[in-house]
Amino acid sequence: MLPEFDLVMPENLQQALENLGQRNPGVVPVAGGTNLTVDMRSRRHTPATLVNIEHIQELTGILQEDDRIEIGSCVTIAEILKSPIIAAVAPALIEAARGFANPLIRNRATIGGNLADASPAADTAPSLLVHNAQVELWSKKNRRILPLDEFFVGVRKTVLQPDEIIKSVHVPKTNRPSASSFYKLGLRKADAISVASVAVYLEKKNGACGQVRIAMGSVAPKPLRAYAAEELLTGKHLSLKLIEEAAKLAAEASSPISDIRGSAEYRRRMVFVLTRRLLTHLAEMMELKDW
Amino acid sequence: MDPKVITLTVNGRKHQVALPPNITLLRALREYLGYVDVKNGCEKGDCGACTVLLNGKAVNSCLVLAWQANNAEIITTSGLGSAENPHPIHRAFADEGAAQCGYCTPGMVISAKALLDENPHPTEAEIREAISGNLCRCTGYGQIVRAIQKAAEIINKEGDAS
Numbered sequence: 001m002l003p004e005f006d007l008v009m010p011e012n013l014q015q016a017l018e019n020l021g022q023r024n025p026g027v028v029p030v031a032g033g034t035n036l037t038v039d040m041r042s043r044r045h046t047p048a049t050l051v052n053i054e055h056i057q058e059l060t061g062i063l064q065e066d067d068r069i070e071i072g073s074c075v076t077i078a079e080i081l082k083s084p085i086i087a088a089v090a091p092a093l094i095e096a097a098r099g100f101a102n103p104l105i106r107n108r109a110t111i112g113g114n115l116a117d118a119s120p121a122a123d124t125a126p127s128l129l130v131h132n133a134q135v136e137l138w139s140k141k142n143r144r145i146l147p148l149d150e151f152f153v154g155v156r157k158t159v160l161q162p163d164e165i166i167k168s169v170h171v172p173k174t175n176r177p178s179a180s181s182f183y184k185l186g187l188r189k190a191d192a193i194s195v196a197s198v199a200v201y202l203e204k205k206n207g208a209c210g211q212v213r214i215a216m217g218s219v220a221p222k223p224l225r226a227y228a229a230e231e232l233l234t235g236k237h238l239s240l241k242l243i244e245e246a247a248k249l250a251a252e253a254s255s256p257i258s259d260i261r262g263s264a265e266y267r268r269r270m271v272f273v274l275t276r277r278l279l280t281h282l283a284e285m286m287e288l289k290d291w
Numbered sequence: 292m293d294p295k296v297i298t299l300t301v302n303g304r305k306h307q308v309a310l311p312p313n314i315t316l317l318r319a320l321r322e323y324l325g326y327v328d329v330k331n332g333c334e335k336g337d338c339g340a341c342t343v344l345l346n347g348k349a350v351n352s353c354l355v356l357a358w359q360a361n362n363a364e365i366i367t368t369s370g371l372g373s374a375e376n377p378h379p380i381h382r383a384f385a386d387e388g389a390a391q392c393g394y395c396t397p398g399m400v401i402s403a404k405a406l407l408d409e410n411p412h413p414t415e416a417e418i419r420e421a422i423s424g425n426l427c428r429c430t431g432y433g434q435i436v437r438a439i440q441k442a443a444e445i446i447n448k449e450g451d452a453s
Contacts, residue, residue, distance in 0.1 A: 006292045007312030007358055030356070037315065037354045038335045050312075052359055078348070102424030103402070104339055107348040108355070190423030191337070 002040050006049040013058040013138070013167075019051045021140035021163040029053045029165050031074045032108035034101075035117045059112070059167065062086065068173055070136070073112025073166040077124075078103070080111060090171050092127035092180035092199045099123065099184045102191045112166040115151065118158045118222065119193075125152070125223035126199035127182045129215035133171050139164040152222035176211075177204040179282050183274050184217075187261060194218045195262040198250070198274040202282045209233050209288060214246075214275060219254035219267050226250035229275065237290040238283040247275035297361040301326060302370025310357050317341045319357035320367065328369040328397050332426075339425030342398035343367050349405035351424070368397035371404060379445035380404060380438075389438035391429035398425045403439045411447055415440070 007030075010016040020027055026048035030036050039045035053059055059074040062085050069089050071080070080086055081097040100106055100123045114124045115135065125148070133148045140163060148169075151158050160166070180201040186192025197217040203210035212233045214226040229249035236242055256267035283289040294309040301324060308323050317334070320326040320343070332340030334353045341352040344366035352365075372378030380403050383389070390396040399422055406413055406421035413421065418439045419432065427435060 002313040002315065004292065004311075004313055007356065009358060009361075030359075033354050033356060033359070034336055034351075037356070041334060050356075052356070054359060102339075103405075103421055104342055104349055104351050104424035105336060105354075107345075107350050190420070 002037070003043065003046050005040070005047055008049060008051045010051060010053070010056065013056050016051050016053050016056055016165070017138060017140040017163070019049075020165060027051060027162065029116075031059075031110045031113055032076065034105050034109040035113060053165065054110075059165075063168075066173075068170045070168045070170050071111055072168050073115075074110045075112075077101075077106040077109045077111070077114070080124075081106065086171075089173050090127060090131045090180060092130060092182040092201065093124060093171070095182040096123045096127045096184070096197075096199070099182075099186070099189075099192075105191075111169055115148070115169070116158060116160060116166055118152055118156045120155055120220060120222055121194045121197070121218040122223060123184060123194065123197070123217070126197055126215040126217045127180065128169065128171065129223060129225055130180055130199045130201035130213040131171050132201075132213065133169055135169055136167045137161075137164045138167040143167075145170070149225060152224075154221045157222075174203070177286065178202060179285050181278050181282055183278055185270055185274060193261065196254075196256070196267045196270040196274060198271060198278055200275070200278040200282055202279070202286060202288070204286045204288055205235075207288070208235060208237050209283075210235070214250055214279075216250065216254055216271055216275075218261075219256040219271055221255075224253070226253045226275070228253060233279075238279070238288050239290045240280070243276055243279045243283070246279060247272045250275040295358065297358055299324070299357075299360060299363065299365055301365045302367060312356065312358055314357045315353050316343070316345070316355040316357045316360045316365070317352040319360075320352060320365070326367050326369065329367050330394055330397055332394065332398075337426070338395070339398040339402065339422075340395055342401040342425060344401055344405060347405075347408070349402050349424075366401070366404070368400045371400065378404075379449065379451065380407070380442040383438040383442035383445060384435075387434050387438035387441060389430060389434040395425055395427040395429075399427065399435055403442060406439070407443055407446060407451070411443060413439070413443060 028047040030050040031054040063070040182199040184197040229246040251272040330340035332338035
């Protein structure tokens with residue numbers, strides 16, 4: 001049985017923001033409810049009021065702009081998986097959606113919910129981080145756009161204010177030759193919380209590695225970038241030795257814990273393995289391999 | 292908080308029911324409307340026993356607030372076919388011995404229905420993926436996968452009677 005709460009059913013974004021602004025704290029938005037309902041049932045989270053945002057038009061749909069796409073925060077993981085627009089701009093995000101929970105959850109869980117929940121294991125985060133995604137945050141009084149990297153603060157903590165919601169997630173487009181990939185290591189294929197995950201985005205420039213971004217999940221209090229590894233690779237020809245060095249730096253940037261899914265030592269080693277695997281794969285794909 | 296009257300169309304039948312906000316779609320279906328073919332397993336989105344079609348999409352009804360489903364079309368396993376004229380998925384599950392204790396079966400059947408509606412010729416891997424949110428602890432998945440393959444064959448030959 002769920003604890004008691006008030007449920008507000010606004011018809012548009014304006015009404016939703018007014019509700020979030022007026023009655024906080026203890027007012028939280030709900031869309032797919034795949035985390036929130038579970039947390040309420042276990043009494044881990046007992047908000048006084050929920051604001052249903054799942055059908056709010058301004059929060060749905062995937063918009064094409066000249067320089068970016070904007071994914072509404074209530075776009076479901078199933079919708080992401082089927083989106084040719086996202087496949088063209090952020091292939092790593094499609095891979096993340098493919099390994100996300102199971103089809104039943106994917107039909108309800110939303111990209112905004114996955115980010116706002118801010119689990120270190122949030123499956124969409126590493127892919128969005130390597131694509132330099134931004135989150136557009138709206139409240140009744142204020143609107144702001146933040147790099148996703150600045151959005152996460154710690155385990156289940158973000159900079160989101162009680163009166164704010166994620167309006168959309170922006171993913172920049174590029175004309176430069178690029179590719180991205182994501183790998184989630186779970187204890188099984190479906191319905192797994194990742195033991196470790198890594199995403200890599202790579203650009204090709206003058207036959208060498210151009211801009212490169214690496215992000216990791218489940219190996220630190222929040223999803224995070226491996227900046228030192230990125231720096232090492234930028235502008236270089238990709239030899240297996242260099243890739244291994246970068247993978248080592250990524251592993252060093254992680255700070256995993258030991259839990260039921262894996263030890264800290266194993267996780268750190270997996271960051272190395274997954275980073276090496278993805279870099280090798282992308283270097284081959286982009287005809288950048290120097291070995 | 293005060294109950295609100297919501298409208299749920301379940302298996303083609305329209306219901307109006309007054310519900311407080313903290314009632315999930317699962318509880319609304321089972322306890323308020325009597326659709327006990329929808330099973331309550333884990334109530335946290337892990338097992339899939341409560342799977343229903345919500346506007347054509349397979350979802351865990353335990354994670355949906357009933358108010359969120361206001362004016363929605365819901366299909367449960369008993370909405371497919373009838374006792375006299377069982378749906379091809381039901382027939383195939385019976386023929387292949389795909390139910391043992393039967394608790395996961397209503398959810399499995401709905402996930403199979405969602406798959407076959409979208410993909411009439413699924414591969415074995417696609418079938419396994421489609422039921423990956425539905426746990427079975429008795430028969431194992433072999434019979435269930437075979438039943439869905441068989442259901443696909445029947446539907447492709449005879450059509451989907453639901």
